[in-house]
Amino acid sequence: MSRKPLALSVRILLFNPEGQVLLLQRSKRSKTNPGKWELPGGKIDPGEPFDTALAREMSEETGLTVRILHAAGTAEQQVPGWHVIHLVMTGEIVSGTIRVSDEHEEFRWVAPDRLAQMDLADWCTDYAKQMARIPGFGGGDANDR
Numbered sequence: 001m002s003r004k005p006l007a008l009s010v011r012i013l014l015f016n017p018e019g020q021v022l023l024l025q026r027s028k029r030s031k032t033n034p035g036k037w038e039l040p041g042g043k044i045d046p047g048e049p050f051d052t053a054l055a056r057e058m059s060e061e062t063g064l065t066v067r068i069l070h071a072a073g074t075a076e077q078q079v080p081g082w083h084v085i086h087l088v089m090t091g092e093i094v095s096g097t098i099r100v101s102d103e104h105e106e107f108r109w110v111a112p113d114r115l116a117q118m119d120l121a122d123w124c125t126d127y128a129k130q131m132a133r134i135p136g137f138g139g140g141d142a143n144d145r
Helices: 049-064 114-116 120-130
Strands: 004-013 021-026 041-043 067-079 081-094 104-110
Touching: 004 021, 004 049, 004 067, 021 049, 021 114, 021 120, 041 049, 049 081, 067 120, 081 120, 104 114, 114 120
Parallel strands: 004 081
Antiparallel strands: 004 041, 021 104, 067 081
16 A cells, blocks of 8 residues: 655634634635635645744735644545645734635634534544534633633
């Protein structure tokens, strides 16, 4: 069995003041997970620091400037030709107004306990299941995250 090369993607878990999570809906033209919802972020370019990659992806995908706060977990995904590892960080919005790029159809703020009801990308479904097992993920003060 041949092994696929690894690709690293960095994602961000952003909460609004109501404790809802920012999700982006992938374009229906996307090669993987078309029309599915996911956390913002994307692949890291070779030699690019992950925080630089996340800042670039957020600017490109949403127009937002963000600050990384903490590591929040990982998820894996198999795509044609690649085994993708998603590194998920928590963060906060520093500036900007959300505007979605051509890679996405729309954005939505979703309560954490409603994530399972969204049509999530395959990797994001697995991540949401992990997060659902963490006590208090769906409640509490967003500043505690």
